[in-house]
Amino acid sequence: MSQVVEGTRISRNAEGSALGTVRRGLALTPEFRKGLLGTLALAVAATAGKIIVPIAVQQTIDTGLQSATPDLAYISRAVGLCAVAVLVTMLAGYAMNVRLYRATESSLATLRVRGFRHVHDLSVLTQNTERRGALVSRVTGDVDQISTFMQWGGLMIIVACGQVLVATVLMLVYSWQLTLLVWGCFLPLVIALPRFQRWLSSAYTTVRERTGDMLAAVSESVVGAAVIRAYGSERRTGERIDAAIEANRRAQIRAQKIVATVFPLTEVVAAVAISGIVLLGVHLGLGGHITAGRLVAFLFLITLFVSPLQIATEVLNEAQNAVAGWRRVLGVLDTPPDVADPGQDGVELPRGPISVAFEDVTFAYPGGEPVLKEVTVTVPPRTRVAVVGETGSGKTTFAKLLTRLMDPVSGRVTVDGVDLRRVCFSSLRERIVMVPQDGFLFDGTLADNIRYGKPGATDEEITLALTELGLADWLEGLPDGLETKVGQRGESLSAGERQLVALARAYLADPDLLLLDEATSAVDPATEVRLARALEGVTRGRTAITIAHRLSTAENADEVLVFDAGRLVQRGPHAELVRQDGVYADLHASWVSAART
Amino acid sequence: MATKVTSAVMREGLSVLGVAIRAEWAVFTAAVLSSAVYGGMTVASAWALGWAAENAVLPAFAQGRAAAGALWTGVLLILGTALLKAIGIAGRRIWAGTMQYNMQARSRREVTRQYLRLPLAWHHRHPTGQLLSNASSDAEAAWAPLAPLPMAVGVIVMLLVAAVAMVVTDPVLALVGFLIFPAIAVLNLVYQRRLSPLATRAQQLRAEVSEIAHESFDGALVVKTLGREEEETERFRRRAHELRDANIAVGRVRGLFDPLLEALPTLGVLVVLAVGAHRLAGGSISSGELVQVAYLFTLLAFPIRALGWVLAELPRSVVGWRRVRQVLEATGSMEYGQARLQGDGAAALEVKELSYAYGEDPERLVLREVGFEVPAGRTVALVGPTGSGKSTLVQTLVRLVDPLAGQVRLDGVDLREIAYGGIAESVALVPQQTFLFDDTVRGNVTLGLPVDDQEVWAALRLAQADGFVSRLPQGLDTRVGERGATLSGGQRQRLALARAVVRRPRLLILDDATSSVDPQVEARILQGLRGESATVVLVAYRMATIALADEVIYLEHGRVVDRGTHEQLLARCQGYRNLVTAYEREEAERAAVEAGEGVSA
Numbered sequence A: 001m002s003q004v005v006e007g008t009r010i011s012r013n014a015e016g017s018a019l020g021t022v023r024r025g026l027a028l029t030p031e032f033r034k035g036l037l038g039t040l041a042l043a044v045a046a047t048a049g050k051i052i053v054p055i056a057v058q059q060t061i062d063t064g065l066q067s068a069t070p071d072l073a074y075i076s077r078a079v080g081l082c083a084v085a086v087l088v089t090m091l092a093g094y095a096m097n098v099r100l101y102r103a104t105e106s107s108l109a110t111l112r113v114r115g116f117r118h119v120h121d122l123s124v125l126t127q128n129t130e131r132r133g134a135l136v137s138r139v140t141g142d143v144d145q146i147s148t149f150m151q152w153g154g155l156m157i158i159v160a161c162g163q164v165l166v167a168t169v170l171m172l173v174y175s176w177q178l179t180l181l182v183w184g185c186f187l188p189l190v191i192a193l194p195r196f197q198r199w200l201s202s203a204y205t206t207v208r209e210r211t212g213d214m215l216a217a218v219s220e221s222v223v224g225a226a227v228i229r230a231y232g233s234e235r236r237t238g239e240r241i242d243a244a245i246e247a248n249r250r251a252q253i254r255a256q257k258i259v260a261t262v263f264p265l266t267e268v269v270a271a272v273a274i275s276g277i278v279l280l281g282v283h284l285g286l287g288g289h290i291t292a293g294r295l296v297a298f299l300f301l302i303t304l305f306v307s308p309l310q311i312a313t314e315v316l317n318e319a320q321n322a323v324a325g326w327r328r329v330l331g332v333l334d335t336p337p338d339v340a341d342p343g344q345d346g347v348e349l350p351r352g353p354i355s356v357a358f359e360d361v362t363f364a365y366p367g368g369e370p371v372l373k374e375v376t377v378t379v380p381p382r383t384r385v386a387v388v389g390e391t392g393s394g395k396t397t398f399a400k401l402l403t404r405l406m407d408p409v410s411g412r413v414t415v416d417g418v419d420l421r422r423v424c425f426s427s428l429r430e431r432i433v434m435v436p437q438d439g440f441l442f443d444g445t446l447a448d449n450i451r452y453g454k455p456g457a458t459d460e461e462i463t464l465a466l467t468e469l470g471l472a473d474w475l476e477g478l479p480d481g482l483e484t485k486v487g488q489r490g491e492s493l494s495a496g497e498r499q500l501v502a503l504a505r506a507y508l509a510d511p512d513l514l515l516l517d518e519a520t521s522a523v524d525p526a527t528e529v530r531l532a533r534a535l536e537g538v539t540r541g542r543t544a545i546t547i548a549h550r551l552s553t554a555e556n557a558d559e560v561l562v563f564d565a566g567r568l569v570q571r572g573p574h575a576e577l578v579r580q581d582g583v584y585a586d587l588h589a590s591w592v593s594a595a596r597t
Numbered sequence B: 001m002a003t004k005v006t007s008a009v010m011r012e013g014l015s016v017l018g019v020a021i022r023a024e025w026a027v028f029t030a031a032v033l034s035s036a037v038y039g040g041m042t043v044a045s046a047w048a049l050g051w052a053a054e055n056a057v058l059p060a061f062a063q064g065r066a067a068a069g070a071l072w073t074g075v076l077l078i079l080g081t082a083l084l085k086a087i088g089i090a091g092r093r094i095w096a097g098t099m100q101y102n103m104q105a106r107s108r109r110e111v112t113r114q115y116l117r118l119p120l121a122w123h124h125r126h127p128t129g130q131l132l133s134n135a136s137s138d139a140e141a142a143w144a145p146l147a148p149l150p151m152a153v154g155v156i157v158m159l160l161v162a163a164v165a166m167v168v169t170d171p172v173l174a175l176v177g178f179l180i181f182p183a184i185a186v187l188n189l190v191y192q193r194r195l196s197p198l199a200t201r202a203q204q205l206r207a208e209v210s211e212i213a214h215e216s217f218d219g220a221l222v223v224k225t226l227g228r229e230e231e232e233t234e235r236f237r238r239r240a241h242e243l244r245d246a247n248i249a250v251g252r253v254r255g256l257f258d259p260l261l262e263a264l265p266t267l268g269v270l271v272v273l274a275v276g277a278h279r280l281a282g283g284s285i286s287s288g289e290l291v292q293v294a295y296l297f298t299l300l301a302f303p304i305r306a307l308g309w310v311l312a313e314l315p316r317s318v319v320g321w322r323r324v325r326q327v328l329e330a331t332g333s334m335e336y337g338q339a340r341l342q343g344d345g346a347a348a349l350e351v352k353e354l355s356y357a358y359g360e361d362p363e364r365l366v367l368r369e370v371g372f373e374v375p376a377g378r379t380v381a382l383v384g385p386t387g388s389g390k391s392t393l394v395q396t397l398v399r400l401v402d403p404l405a406g407q408v409r410l411d412g413v414d415l416r417e418i419a420y421g422g423i424a425e426s427v428a429l430v431p432q433q434t435f436l437f438d439d440t441v442r443g444n445v446t447l448g449l450p451v452d453d454q455e456v457w458a459a460l461r462l463a464q465a466d467g468f469v470s471r472l473p474q475g476l477d478t479r480v481g482e483r484g485a486t487l488s489g490g491q492r493q494r495l496a497l498a499r500a501v502v503r504r505p506r507l508l509i510l511d512d513a514t515s516s517v518d519p520q521v522e523a524r525i526l527q528g529l530r531g532e533s534a535t536v537v538l539v540a541y542r543m544a545t546i547a548l549a550d551e552v553i554y555l556e557h558g559r560v561v562d563r564g565t566h567e568q569l570l571a572r573c574q575g576y577r578n579l580v581t582a583y584e585r586e587e588a589e590r591a592a593v594e595a596g597e598g599v600s601a
Helices: A018-027 A034-062 A072-121 A127-138 A142-172 A176-223 A223-230 A234-286 A292-333 A395-402 A425-431 A446-451 A459-468 A470-477 A495-508 A525-538 A551-556 A574-579 A583-595 B005-025 B027-063 B068-117 B119-127 B128-142 B150-169 B171-218 B219-225 B229-281 B287-300 B303-326 B390-397 B422-426 B440-444 B454-460 B466-472 B489-501 B519-530 B543-547 B566-572 B574-580 B582-600
Strands: A356-364 A370-379 A384-388 A412-417 A433-436 A513-517 A543-547 A559-564 A568-572 B349-357 B365-374 B378-385 B407-410 B427-432 B507-513 B535-537 B549-557 B559-565
Touching: A034 A072, A034 B229, A034 B287, A034 B378, A072 A127, A072 A292, A072 B171, A072 B219, A072 B229, A072 B549, A127 A142, A127 B005, A142 A176, A142 A292, A176 A223, A176 A234, A176 B128, A223 A234, A223 B119, A223 B427, A234 A292, A234 B027, A234 B068, A234 B365, A292 B229, A292 B287, A356 A395, A370 A395, A370 A412, A370 A568, A384 A395, A384 A551, A395 A433, A395 A513, A395 A543, A395 A559, A425 A433, A433 A495, A433 B219, A446 A495, A446 B454, A446 B566, A459 A470, A459 A495, A459 A525, A470 B543, A495 A513, A495 A543, A495 B219, A495 B365, A513 B150, A525 A551, A525 B574, A525 B582, A543 B390, A551 A583, A559 A574, A559 A583, A568 A574, A568 A583, A568 B119, A583 B519, B005 B027, B005 B068, B005 B303, B005 B365, B027 B068, B027 B150, B027 B219, B027 B287, B068 B128, B068 B150, B068 B303, B119 B507, B128 B303, B150 B171, B150 B287, B150 B303, B150 B349, B171 B219, B171 B287, B171 B303, B219 B422, B219 B507, B229 B287, B229 B489, B287 B303, B287 B489, B349 B390, B365 B407, B378 B390, B378 B574, B390 B427, B390 B507, B390 B535, B422 B427, B427 B489, B454 B466, B454 B489, B454 B519, B466 B489, B489 B507, B489 B519, B519 B543, B535 B549, B549 B566, B549 B574, B559 B566, B559 B574, B574 B582
Parallel strands: A384 A543, A384 A559, A433 A513, A513 A543, B378 B535, B378 B549, B427 B507, B507 B535
Antiparallel strands: A356 A370, A356 A412, A559 A568, B349 B365, B349 B407, B549 B559
């Protein structure tokens, strides 16, 4: 079971006792605690309904059938009373269920939304791709697990305990000797339950792992369809998939066998208990210690022990999963957002030309080497800056610090002289917008995606933005125009087209500082040049920082920042840098040779 | 999309069960027999208890002395029936599970076999997500009713035996049973019919909530950089609240019917006691028999619901099975010829009047009468703006798709005449989008090809991937993909390239396959490729890459506009010039402007 989200500073405070976890979990969900006592009272009333039949049987046999001529009037009265009791407990059961569902679902919906919002505040999300799947399950599967438990397993625990308790009390009223006998039979089973549960839990864990493997293998046949065909590896892939499916099937059957063997054990134990009751009961009866009705009532009371014990292993297993789920959700909620919004106390920056400064900024991922070292640089308003360097030189880290996706380990980043950490997010996001390399799109239309930059923008504004970026031709070429469906994550568009949409989206947001992280790398050269020109026009009057992957961007910039191994090694206009010996001259040479061999 | 519970759906559902029963008849028989033992023994255990009460317990109380023989017989009957019942339960559960999981595995195997068999064009027509859920959740849903099915059959046995037992014991008490148990069955059916659409809707919403979380977290960078966290939360909240309401609706129905279903048999027992007392007074039954019937009611109350469980799963099962069957019944496969490619070294490629259209719709042509030939050992660059059909053309060259018209020939042999597997032996494609298997580096490079590590390293060296692979924790044995090392885009592309060159292909096709690699590294890779004896077709934008080619074929709107050397095309083809010299021209213009400014300054 993967604990919380490793890698970044996800809190581990939530670890600790299961009870502590549940207590904290409940503290976070006031909707659940409200009216809990009432629900519990109803549960007790509903459970009490279970002993009506044994009492009715006992009364009928002992009181109504004592003499040779049954007391039919008494029996009718007793049965009628019991029937009323059954209806009352049934209503109690209905009321309890409705209250329970409403309370759990409301509280878990709150927990879900709160978790979702919190995850968006965590920087892991933007740093660590592989962990995203785990974070999704924090607000989906983990919460579902708690919900299943509360509505079935948790309820069962209450009902089962109550059922066994009232049965035991009634048994004690009837005969303490037989009660001891019954408990003597069932106790070993109760003691063995945690062991059964451990078997079951490990079997289920294996099933989950094998299912994961199986799904991964199956997905290869779909996602890798082209490569598999091109390399004629259908058979090899088929064999791998078959092996994964088979391993999954075996694990499922193994778990099923454990459940299937443990489950009917209770039946056997119950039969032993019943036999004992018959033998000992008759013996006691002959001594005058018990009536026939009470003895028969015992036989009915035994059945109240059977179902709780039969489902106990699965309930325990669910309880364990629920606590683990709770722990994982709390683990996320307890993680302080490492990049916190100052909110109300934050500084609002007035709109207008913007300047940026890095003052002795160092950044390292937790537990890692610094990836950006002591960078100091000032970008005056209305400048166009190109950032260059090889892969891993720290360019993207520079961009992430500038947009405050992360905070520096030491030093500070300022905008218009204000520390970025003091600027409230709403103001910051309005003024500085980054276009990432991977143009991520949401499932919807082209217009929806571009409008994401400026909610409420009209179709005219969107078309105008595309025109200003020189993309009117492209838009006209699309059969459905602005209403073109982009598919999940923009799948229906090419990588280049996705970048165009991402760029339009950022442009429509109308920021004072536009930061482009290789934002047009997948676009064909002619289009890219058109875009670059259009951008030159539209970024006039703004500050623009471009992480560049080709020469002309650097040549066009007012200033070039050259990064190497996490350090800012050179800065200045292209013409100046290219004359100096150094990293930039080397980069330039390789670009030139790549472009004009 | 809750499927309405209609009798047509039920009939179809039963026929789906029939498919499973025919496929796994031995396991099914074992499960049903076990379940019949369970059903029979459930009734028998009540009878044993009644017998013990009648012949051992009650007489002992009445007469003040125990008949040891009857007592022990009673005990043995109780223990014996319980043991048999337990064995029946275990067998039923094990075989029911086996049947369900066998069928799931079978469907998954068949579905994925189809995925591997069906042509790529079929894949293009179906969204990835849909295909994945066909093999996972649909295959699961289709066979979900198999788990409670044997129990339901056993319950029918149980009810028949119980009916006989009750009629034999006392027809009047049996009448109570005949009223109560059908009422439970009907009530349960109503319950499941009410519940099923609500549960399906909750399930659907759960998937949607998950989908929003996935999308939103995947797009976190966009959400964050545009400051849209609140709106995203609002989007998630709306769906989460719909899910909450749907779950509460489910809870309402459950909350109503569960206590009702429990109360009904309890009321039945009470009726049995009231009526039974009268019958007892009339001398029609003994008190032991009364106990037996009352006990039977308690025992039957729960299992009878299994009938409802099967029926409840049927609509979901029908939908799942329909989707699975759609994949299984998909037709169209590539026909292969018998021809084998002879010869070593570079292969000659010839493309003749080739046309291609999506969905074989002649209105949507993406390639129009494309023709060119590449003599053995030559390198040709395919150049054209985005959307000009380059990637589609490349797919026809390795026969991932067949053209609408025209043909592709390799060493003079039409690709369609080549035997299965023959093309992959001679041609290697490195596609635009890199795909790595959840396997080791070695496994990803060889894909099962019997080559030694030396050859793997040689291929990695050529692809400029030996450096980072040797730095990986387990070298060639490092797992990549899902749960392994994370590689950058450029590193992944280089592994894909190594995968192609390790096969020493006679024709190597690179579809913009080095776009994420640094230019310096790309230059080294391309230099290395010159040493290989292969015909090379490459799709590229970068000039350095294009310059490697002996000849350039320029495409626009799915047509070959011009072909010739790079210099020739530069000189005479306007579109080509515009595309490949875009950067240079821009630079020149800028220089001119600067010069102009210099003059005016």
